[in-house]
Amino acid sequence: MSFSWRDGNQLRLLENGDQFFPRVLGAIARAERTLLLETFILFEDEVGTDLHEALLQAAQRGVKIEVMVDGYGSHELSDHFVDSLTAAGVRFIYYDPRPLVLGMRTNVFRRLHRKIVVIDEVIAFVGGINFSAEHNTDYGAQSKQDYAVEVKGPVVLDITQYVQQQMGSEQHTRRWWGGRSHRPAVNALPGEAQVLFVYRDNDEHRDDIEQHYLAMLRKAKKDVIIANAYFFPGYRLLREMRSAAQRGVRVRLIVQGEPDMPIVKVGAELLYNYLVDGGVEVYEYCRRPLHGKIAVQDEQWSTVGSSNLDPLSLSLNLEANLIVHDRAFNQALRENLELLLQHDCVRVEDDKLPPRNWWQLTKGIIVFHFLRHFPAIAGWLPAHTPRLSQVAPPVQPEMETQDRVEADNPGAKS
Numbered sequence: 001m002s003f004s005w006r007d008g009n010q011l012r013l014l015e016n017g018d019q020f021f022p023r024v025l026g027a028i029a030r031a032e033r034t035l036l037l038e039t040f041i042l043f044e045d046e047v048g049t050d051l052h053e054a055l056l057q058a059a060q061r062g063v064k065i066e067v068m069v070d071g072y073g074s075h076e077l078s079d080h081f082v083d084s085l086t087a088a089g090v091r092f093i094y095y096d097p098r099p100l101v102l103g104m105r106t107n108v109f110r111r112l113h114r115k116i117v118v119i120d121e122v123i124a125f126v127g128g129i130n131f132s133a134e135h136n137t138d139y140g141a142q143s144k145q146d147y148a149v150e151v152k153g154p155v156v157l158d159i160t161q162y163v164q165q166q167m168g169s170e171q172h173t174r175r176w177w178g179g180r181s182h183r184p185a186v187n188a189l190p191g192e193a194q195v196l197f198v199y200r201d202n203d204e205h206r207d208d209i210e211q212h213y214l215a216m217l218r219k220a221k222k223d224v225i226i227a228n229a230y231f232f233p234g235y236r237l238l239r240e241m242r243s244a245a246q247r248g249v250r251v252r253l254i255v256q257g258e259p260d261m262p263i264v265k266v267g268a269e270l271l272y273n274y275l276v277d278g279g280v281e282v283y284e285y286c287r288r289p290l291h292g293k294i295a296v297q298d299e300q301w302s303t304v305g306s307s308n309l310d311p312l313s314l315s316l317n318l319e320a321n322l323i324v325h326d327r328a329f330n331q332a333l334r335e336n337l338e339l340l341l342q343h344d345c346v347r348v349e350d351d352k353l354p355p356r357n358w359w360q361l362t363k364g365i366i367v368f369h370f371l372r373h374f375p376a377i378a379g380w381l382p383a384h385t386p387r388l389s390q391v392a393p394p395v396q397p398e399m400e401t402q403d404r405v406e407a408d409n410p411g412a413k414s
Helices: 016-029 046-060 079-087 155-167 208-219 235-246 262-269 272-277 311-315 327-343 358-378 402-408
Strands: 006-015 034-039 064-070 091-095 116-119 123-127 147-152 193-200 223-228 250-256 281-285 293-297 301-305 319-325 345-347 388-391
Touching: 006 016, 006 155, 006 327, 016 046, 016 116, 016 123, 016 147, 034 046, 034 155, 046 064, 046 079, 064 155, 079 091, 079 388, 116 155, 123 155, 123 301, 123 319, 147 155, 147 301, 147 319, 155 193, 193 208, 208 223, 208 235, 208 293, 208 301, 208 311, 208 319, 223 235, 223 327, 235 250, 235 272, 250 262, 250 327, 272 281, 272 358, 293 327, 301 327, 311 358, 327 345
Parallel strands: 034 064, 064 091, 223 250, 250 281
Antiparallel strands: 006 147, 006 193, 034 116, 091 388, 116 123, 123 147, 193 319, 223 293, 281 345, 293 301, 301 319
């Protein structure tokens, strides 16, 4: 399944859980017919509890609800949390759950990393924000900086059809829009965005998202900003970033300066010399952990989604991004990134680069050989066929009807 560019979409940029969760919960409260939800992480915290209550209320109104969470990222949900949803009629699916081995999770590779919500085939949310309190700014120093998109328009049918297929849904969506599509052209009208839904899987669409990044860099004329939480991309993408910078494009990269996992910064730092020497401006976001997966090019192109630029996202995990051609949305995302650069980022200047010695040179050679060959290496990693495990509704206790009482106690009726 592949999709074409769709005209006539309306977009809203959502920053962090502060903007994302109220919009999603509000849309769920207005749901009338169907609700599809995929996420990597669903925690049983205040955010998960609010979502749980909203889903229960929607199910009680008769909304047909299907939820799929990753068996690795959401493995700690309690039976009560899940069973109360399935008892209300929610179809609840774990993507590839695996048993613990010596107390450790083994299903590390090929995870469901998408974050998608679709309601009534009319409105969708796509981005990098999980259902966790960590995405709210009041969480504290470890709250995550992240983004999502709320979209209405023809592309929502593409998203709906895709998610239904991935969930093995019995629903069948019919496209009721005109459905015309064509190669993207300049679009300066707010609310009339051209949008492409693009995804990565381990079958026929292994590098679709990466290919869009590569094409964007090759076509850039003036300016590119990439903000990516887990940055350790393939060699081709690094080369295109340098090539764009060397032909006069201003290429700015924002990575984590206060990472949620120390190894993230260690890996990115191994690439600093190569990028900076090639003219790429590298910045570390230092206010809190960066979790975003976004980019803008020139005055029109932008993307928001779940895909990091690291080996897991580019070669193993299941991901989804929206590619957008729209000046208004590009400007909104660009202004947000410019504020981050101005107030919360530190540029990696020459004096902050890793030392240039034989040890660093050796590590660099190893890293670039690894990145060059990782797509092939990924083929050797565990490649079992992931399974979907639907949680059955809990067995309901038999109701003790008046007839049964009377049958067991013949003398009870006067």
